[in-house]
Amino acid sequence: xxKTTQPPSMDCAEGRAANLPCNHSTxxxxxxxxxxxxxxxxxxxxxxxxxxxxxxxxxASLIITEDRKSSTLILPHATLRDTAVYYCIVxxxxxxxxxxxxGTTVTVRA
Amino acid sequence: xxxxxxxxxxxxxxxxxxxxLSCSQTLNHNVMYWYQQKSSQAPKLLFHYxxxxxxxxxxxxxxxxxxxxxxxxxxxxxxxxxLGDAAMYLCATSRDRSLGQHTDTQYFGPGTRxxxx
Numbered sequence: 611x612x613k614t615t616q617p618p619s620m621d622c623a624e625g626r627a628a629n630l631p632c633n634h635s636t637x638x639x640x641x642x643x644x645x646x647x648x649x650x651x652x653x654x655x656x657x658x659x660x661x662x663x664x665x666x667x668x669x670a671s672l673i674i675t676e677d678r679k680s681s682t683l684i685l686p687h688a689t690l691r692d693t694a695v696y697y698c699i700v701x702x703x704x705x706x707x708x709x710x711x712x713g714t715t716v717t718v719r720a
Numbered sequence: 721x722x723x724x725x726x727x728x729x730x731x732x733x734x735x736x737x738x739x740x741l742s743c744s745q746t747l748n749h750n751v752m753y754w755y756q757q758k759s760s761q762a763p764k765l766l767f768h769y770x771x772x773x774x775x776x777x778x779x780x781x782x783x784x785x786x787x788x789x790x791x792x793x794x795x796x797x798x799x800x801x802x803l804g805d806a807a808m809y810l811c812a813t814s815r816d817r818s819l820g821q822h823t824d825t826q827y828f829g830p831g832t833r834x835x836x837x
Binding site: 656 | 724726751753755762763764765768770775777808810811812814825826827828829830831833
């Protein structure tokens with residue numbers, strides 16, 4: 611699976627959008643970008659995934675650049691409960707393993 | 721609600737004393753995974769079951785075993801826990817390993833935190 615690079619930490623204000631970047635410059639054409647988050651002392655939670663097109667669901671939006679070498683997870687209105695470690699993971703099709711990197715620790719402040 | 725359940729949430733065992741952690745799921749998923757997450761580290765896959773087919777990761781120590789008696793349940797057995805095995809153990813499930821060109825989403829339980837004294 612392609613290696614990903616994320617900033618180790620970031621802060622954001624409650625009620626504002628949080629934009630989490632991820633670089634995956636060695637991604638292959640058939641590899642998906644997945645985002646999970648892990649709130650302290652809980653199991654990881656699936657957020658969203660995409661291949662080429664931008665994706666949106668009830669939790670977040672995923673913006674993938676045209677060259678697919680980077681992506682941004684957007685939490686539209688961050689709340690205190692969004693404080694967590696966010697993992698960007700690149701997966702091959704038919705790949706079963708989630709290879710977690712260090713992730714970004716996001717702290718939402720009131 | 722369909723979910724992944726892990727019991728107990730906290731487990732304390734003694735050095736060398738066998739311990740079993742359990743996971744159950746109401747999602748009727750084919751695949752069940754066990755991950756180990758040590759303090760301040762990312763989760764690391766130990767092994768997974770695809771239906772009844774057991775798949776071990778190459779670097780998983782022999783001290784770790786698993787059983788899946790039916791679709792709903794999966795157990796993690798640590799035969800002789802050492803101090804280095806203290807960690808959060810995470811169970812996850814997915815409907816399948818792959819669906820054509822799609823990877824399948826994994827859903828995690830809350831984890832069991834294991835302390836070894």
